[in-house]
Amino acid sequence: MTSTTIGFVGTGVMGKSMARNLMKAGYSLQLYTRTKEKAQELLNEGAAWKNSVAELAETSDVIITIVGYPKDVEEIYFGENGILENAREGTYLIDMTTSKPQLAQKIDEQAKKKRLYALDAPVSGGDIGARDGKLAIMIGGNESAYEEMLPVFNVMGENIILQGPAGAGQHTKMSNQITIASNMIGVCEAIMYAKKAGLNPERVLDSITTGAAGSFSLSKLGPRMIQGDFEPGFYVKHFIKDMKIALESAKDMNLMTPGLELSLSLYTELAEKGDEDSGTQALIKLFS
Template sequence: MELSPKETVIGFVGTGVMGKSMAKNLLKAGYRLNVYNRTKESAQELVQLGAVWKDTVAELAEASQVVISMVGYPKDVEKVYLGEGGLIAHAKAGSYLIDMTTSSPVLAKTLAAEGEKKGIHVLDAPVSGGDIGARDGKLVIMVGGQEKDFNAVIPVFEAMGTNIILQGPAGSGQYTKMCNQITIASNMIGVAEAMAYAQKSGLDPIRVLDSIGGGAAGSWSLSNLGPRMIKGDYAPGFYVKHIIKDIKIAIDSAQEMGLRTPGLELAKSLYEKLAAEGEENSGTQALIKLYQ
């Protein structure tokens, strides 16, 4: 069974930088939308666009066939799903719960197992693409869960992203997102150092970007965050505090598998230094401040 816009009510928990844009795209696709956020003010724009505010996670779960969560930390995911007033306790049998937060692979497996006991379909589907990808509906969506559940919710995913891949059973989406974050963490060090080097050497960093962005050094971070570094634009597409959270999850997961990740350890130390200097709510491109 596919979940078409005309027949499906979606609940959305978490209307921050990413979640708000994702929810807007669901409304644009024609889905009826219920919303909940810890601070009601953050959801007001969505309500003005036609979403229905729900006072609690439980109320939202009871009124929705599909619930998407996009919250901050694994502890928030655990509370939203497993608490007494949480999604699994209040969602109807047959509902689809999709956690799109970057969270712990082990927790994702736990949520899927708890959902299965109640006849609820749970998927982990973290995303990549930042605020721009969320705004434009072009997120990369990495999914863990059962294939039949994935096939059912593809129309929902297609309202938010363009590169949507089932990676394997529960937890696989989160493991894939950790691969993504490991790559980004080290790459951002290179982008920041290259931009700082270009500036120190007297080059025009915009021209440098034009040259190296299309070659072997090219990356999403270089093309999208390099210009923000040059402009001194540190507005968060993705918060420093959240990349630290993701790096810690990745390190813990790697250690469980007996894998050393020295590049990730370096990135963690640099971002923690940046946060200690008051930049935890800046975008990850603020890393260049350590070099200036």
């Protein structure tokens, strides 16, 4: 499988580490990203540069995309210079962006017409999970395509589950983001409560991270909140985008999500105060 050439689009906070792990596993990697400087580190490590999405699509066996917003996904997959028009028959297309379930279904429909294999495979685990190759990967699409791509997924993650047909990966990621949305409020409130009560919040975390309150947000982002480290493991602006998609999907299903709505309003306030490029743990600033 390592004779496979992987085309990778998007080298942000998570994408860069995911691409690096694929190279370390022996895959031949070629890159395209809107800002070449962002890819420079990987190019120095041996990845090949392609000048356009079309050029990358023409010469890849597998194409992985992890970009910012659904509009970016739309742009790189559709149109005459997009992936769907330029990929060779039999190519595997894996979108790992957190995007709209309906868009994943649209990509899948077009891919089938062109004898391409599409999977939606959003991830969770932030910068740490990406770096350590321990991401949770939630997948929608055809089962045989999923099985064929399992060696690739295994390099990037360790909790890899096919959730159903096209769009199912994105719906699963929405469930993930809905859970985090309310949880982040709880983590902020808990840390501030500990401080107001005159406790050492780090010591409090030592007790509560291993109990019933335990979560990734509490054990990984709680310490960053206490230390005032607001560097992005996952951007506030991208979390807002995810929550808006989740809210839209929930409304389509007539589902009430008051926790999600509250979290979105708080994060929107945080972004308006200048923290859209901070990590999601910056939410604690509103409580301080």
